[in-house]
Amino acid sequence: MTTLQLQINGRAVSAAGDATVLEAIRSAGLQVPTLCHLDGLTPVGACRLCLVVIEGHPKLEPACVTAVADGMVVHTHTPELDTYRRMAVELFFAEGNHVCAVCVANGACELQAVAVEVGMDHSRFPYQYPRRQVDASHPLFSLDHHRCILCTRCVRVCDEIEAVHVWDVGYRGSSCSIIAGLDQPWGEVAACTNCGKCVDVCPTGALFRKEDGSGEKQPHPERAHQLVEARTEHHWHNQ
Amino acid sequence: MGVSWRCCDATACRAAGAAALRQRLEAEVGADRVKPVGCLRLCGMGPLAAADHADGSTELVAGVAGERRLDLAHPFFLLQRSVVLERCGLVNPDSIDDAIAQGAYAALDRCRQLAPQAVIEQVARSGLRGRGGAGYPTGRKWQLVAAQASPTRAVVCNADEGDPGAFMDRAVLEGDPHRLLEGMAIAAHAVGAAEAFIYVRAEYPLAIERLRTAIGAAEARGVLAGLPIQLRIGAGAYVCGEETALLHSIEGGRGTPRPRPPYPAVSGLWGLPTLINNVETFAAVPAILREGGDWYAAMGTATSKGTKVFALSGAIPHTGLIEVEMGTSLRTIVEAMGQSPPGQVKAVQTGGPSGGCVPAALLDTPVDYESLQSLGSIMGSGGMVVIDGAMAMPELARYFMRFCVDESCGKCLPCRAGTVQLAQLLDRFVERRATAADLVQLEQLCGMVKATSLCGLGQSAPNPVLSTLRFFRAEYEAAISAPVVP
Ligand SMILES: Cc1cc2nc3c(=O)[nH]c(=O)nc-3n(C[C@H](O)[C@H](O)[C@H](O)COP(=O)(O)O)c2cc1C
Ligand code: SF4
Ligand code: SF4
Ligand code: SF4
Ligand code: FES
Ligand code: FES
Numbered sequence: 001m002t003t004l005q006l007q008i009n010g011r012a013v014s015a016a017g018d019a020t021v022l023e024a025i026r027s028a029g030l031q032v033p034t035l036c037h038l039d040g041l042t043p044v045g046a047c048r049l050c051l052v053v054i055e056g057h058p059k060l061e062p063a064c065v066t067a068v069a070d071g072m073v074v075h076t077h078t079p080e081l082d083t084y085r086r087m088a089v090e091l092f093f094a095e096g097n098h099v100c101a102v103c104v105a106n107g108a109c110e111l112q113a114v115a116v117e118v119g120m121d122h123s124r125f126p127y128q129y130p131r132r133q134v135d136a137s138h139p140l141f142s143l144d145h146h147r148c149i150l151c152t153r154c155v156r157v158c159d160e161i162e163a164v165h166v167w168d169v170g171y172r173g174s175s176c177s178i179i180a181g182l183d184q185p186w187g188e189v190a191a192c193t194n195c196g197k198c199v200d201v202c203p204t205g206a207l208f209r210k211e212d213g214s215g216e217k218q219p220h221p222e223r224a225h226q227l228v229e230a231r232t233e234h235h236w237h238n239q
Numbered sequence: 240m241g242v243s244w245r246c247c248d249a250t251a252c253r254a255a256g257a258a259a260l261r262q263r264l265e266a267e268v269g270a271d272r273v274k275p276v277g278c279l280r281l282c283g284m285g286p287l288a289a290a291d292h293a294d295g296s297t298e299l300v301a302g303v304a305g306e307r308r309l310d311l312a313h314p315f316f317l318l319q320r321s322v323v324l325e326r327c328g329l330v331n332p333d334s335i336d337d338a339i340a341q342g343a344y345a346a347l348d349r350c351r352q353l354a355p356q357a358v359i360e361q362v363a364r365s366g367l368r369g370r371g372g373a374g375y376p377t378g379r380k381w382q383l384v385a386a387q388a389s390p391t392r393a394v395v396c397n398a399d400e401g402d403p404g405a406f407m408d409r410a411v412l413e414g415d416p417h418r419l420l421e422g423m424a425i426a427a428h429a430v431g432a433a434e435a436f437i438y439v440r441a442e443y444p445l446a447i448e449r450l451r452t453a454i455g456a457a458e459a460r461g462v463l464a465g466l467p468i469q470l471r472i473g474a475g476a477y478v479c480g481e482e483t484a485l486l487h488s489i490e491g492g493r494g495t496p497r498p499r500p501p502y503p504a505v506s507g508l509w510g511l512p513t514l515i516n517n518v519e520t521f522a523a524v525p526a527i528l529r530e531g532g533d534w535y536a537a538m539g540t541a542t543s544k545g546t547k548v549f550a551l552s553g554a555i556p557h558t559g560l561i562e563v564e565m566g567t568s569l570r571t572i573v574e575a576m577g578q579s580p581p582g583q584v585k586a587v588q589t590g591g592p593s594g595g596c597v598p599a600a601l602l603d604t605p606v607d608y609e610s611l612q613s614l615g616s617i618m619g620s621g622g623m624v625v626i627d628g629a630m631a632m633p634e635l636a637r638y639f640m641r642f643c644v645d646e647s648c649g650k651c652l653p654c655r656a657g658t659v660q661l662a663q664l665l666d667r668f669v670e671r672r673a674t675a676a677d678l679v680q681l682e683q684l685c686g687m688v689k690a691t692s693l694c695g696l697g698q699s700a701p702n703p704v705l706s707t708l709r710f711f712r713a714e715y716e717a718a719i720s721a722p723v724v725p
Pocket of ligand 5: 033047
């Protein structure tokens with residue numbers, strides 16, 4: 001594999017020829033916020049938090065789906081990017097009902113962490129207070145749509161790693177929601193293996209274990225990556 | 240020798256009572272002298288019928304009883320330059336014999352004698368640019384697809400046409416479907432494609448019916464030389480016109496865009512290199528190959544060649560379908576062709592929800608890609624809506640923003656949540672209860688949604704707001720209930 005040279009925030013960085021800009025940023029010990037991205041799952045470029053400036057590119061580029069190129073000059077934090085990121089996080093908070101104080105994920109939530117990272121303490125956009133549902137039909141888990149940010153990590157982990165495809169996205173625009181099966185209560189979808197992978201990778205308090213109380217959720221987003229790695233390297237064979 | 244009639248049998252005239260007019264004419268001169276045809280252009284006056292007299296003269300009448308005579312020497316007709324629409328209104332769209340008698344498939348036959356590269360060369364020389372909105376050079380796109388190392392490729396026609404105020408593609412599909420099939424077959428030959436798809440929205444039932452008939456007839460005749468052309472009916476989501484969303488939808492998935500690259504030319508339908516063009520783009524191709532690329536390039540401006548079809552509507556006496564040379568001024572279109580009295584127009588909206596408004600003071604702007612873009616509007620696919628003083632600009636902007644709220648696919652945050660907030664901000668201006676801070680917020684959020692959205696829908700959703708702010712800022716400021724603090 002060839003190694004490419006690029007510059008990130010003025011620093012010389014080398015990256016594998018098949019790396020994404022996000023991988024290059026992280027391997028250089030730098031940071032850019034992400035929500036929809038999760039190592040091990042197909043990237044979708046949906047949350048737009050990882051947008052970076054690449055010199056010579058007319059538009060901002062999502063680091064998670066952009067391939068590195070030799071000589072690329074990348075900036076992860078410009079005044080413009082910082083402004084847009086903060087606005088994006090405000091929009092996330094305004095579109096759902098994120099009442100952290102009574103949330104299972106409080107303290108272990110990636111949305112919360114990103115809000116801290118971008119310096120957001122309140123939303124300048126009016127809260128929409130959407131009326132959404134809680135699906136508690138599954139024997140072990142629950143889905144609180146009020147806290148879903150539509151990152152589709154659950155959709156992808158269930159489809160790509162558990163290979164069941166219980167989840168999908170239904171409807172359009174602000175009516176979009178995660179749906180189970182044919183838009184059924186989750187507990188009625190016989191295909192669900194109760195593996196809990198979707199719960200583990202959910203960045204917020206939307207998917208949680210029934211026994212979790214407020215502030216008690218322990219997500220394990222890294223498991224998706226570990227599973228993929230273990231499978232590709234046949235950790236369970238020839239031991 | 241009596242007169243023979245061509246009766247418009249396209250959607251607008253059907254809705255206005257074309258069937259009654261046709262029955263009357265059939266009773267008068269006999270069914271064999273009355274031919275159903277596609278759009279006769281002045282749709283707003285429909286139903287329309289044209290009488291072809293034995294002496295070669297033609298008359299145009301309108302109204303269910305044919306009671307109104309229209310002036311064919313009016314600039315509305317005289318200033319048209321029909322290339323894409325050259326057979327629309329002349330042929331029976333359901334008759335392949337009629338189409339062939341009037342020249343259909345001749346260019347395809349000729350192009351089969353040419354090497355694919357020579358075909359691409361003519362398209363490149365013509366200077367034709369995509370008519371779906373973005374204006375990418377068609378020859379370059381064909382070249383890119385042809386150059387991919389893959390044993391086969393796919394050709395896709397984008398007939399989704401979801402912009403409010405646009406009906407150009409529908410007119411081609413309803414008026415001269417064989418023209419599209421011929422253009423697609425030429426493209427398939429040029430890029431080495433073994434299959435072709437037409438993606439058309441379900442809201443176009445007549446277009447779908449005529450396409451089915453045309454494909455069936457063309458296959459039965461063998462004119463397509465074995466190229467299978469399949470119809471795919473979309474449910475009618477605006478975002479499904481975005482090329483990557485459209486391809487997902489054909490594949491049976493959810494119609495949501497994905498980040499590009501890879502572009503469809505490299506990896507499109509089921510991973511195949513895919514050529515995707517708009518209806519009007521394909522429909523221009525047969526004439527280009529028949530007359531040569533240089534002939535086409537001689538029309539239009541330095542960077543915008545040929546002709547463009549527009550759907551002219553709004554606050555003007557003449558509404559309908561026009562095809563004009565690129566570079567024609569908006570004033571010519573609106574005042575001469577549309578017959579709008581001077582001084583009546585407030586602005587012309589082009590490009591639909593992705594476009595913007597050109598104010599009356601700039602009516603001398605030529606219609607070409609660059610001129611419109613420099614004014615913060617776009618050519619778009621060809622919707623052109625004339626706005627008069629009765630329309631308040633924040634309200635117009637809100638109309639388009641609400642459209643985007645409803646049509647966002649919801650995949651990316653800025654478009655899904657940002658358009659909702661933008662529409663609510665616009666509510667405040669329409670209801671005249673905005674604050675100075677709202678105006679700042681509005682502009683900032685427009686900038687953010689434009690710069691950060693995943694696909695063209697979100698990236699261009701703020702355009703109607705930004706362009707009305709640019710030229711009609713006073714209307715927004717007047718809606719601020721508290722005084723503006725400098
Ligand atoms: C939201 C959105 C909607 C679109 N709708 C259409 C459409 O209805 N018809 C169309 O031809 N192109 C549409 N486009 C443009 C297509 O993505 C694509 O650029 C075009 O089909 C390419 O063909 P062309 O090069 O012939 O223009 C749309 C783009 C966006 C972003
Ligand atoms: S999901 Fe995260 S941001 Fe939303 S309420 Fe829970 S802790 Fe707060
Ligand atoms: S628990 Fe496992 S199988 Fe069930 S929905 Fe979640 S990921 Fe899919
Ligand atoms: S439920 Fe969780 S993982 Fe699934 S889309 Fe919503 S926030 Fe993402
Ligand atoms: S992490 Fe890249 S767009 Fe969400
Ligand atoms: S639809 Fe009949 S004239 Fe246009």
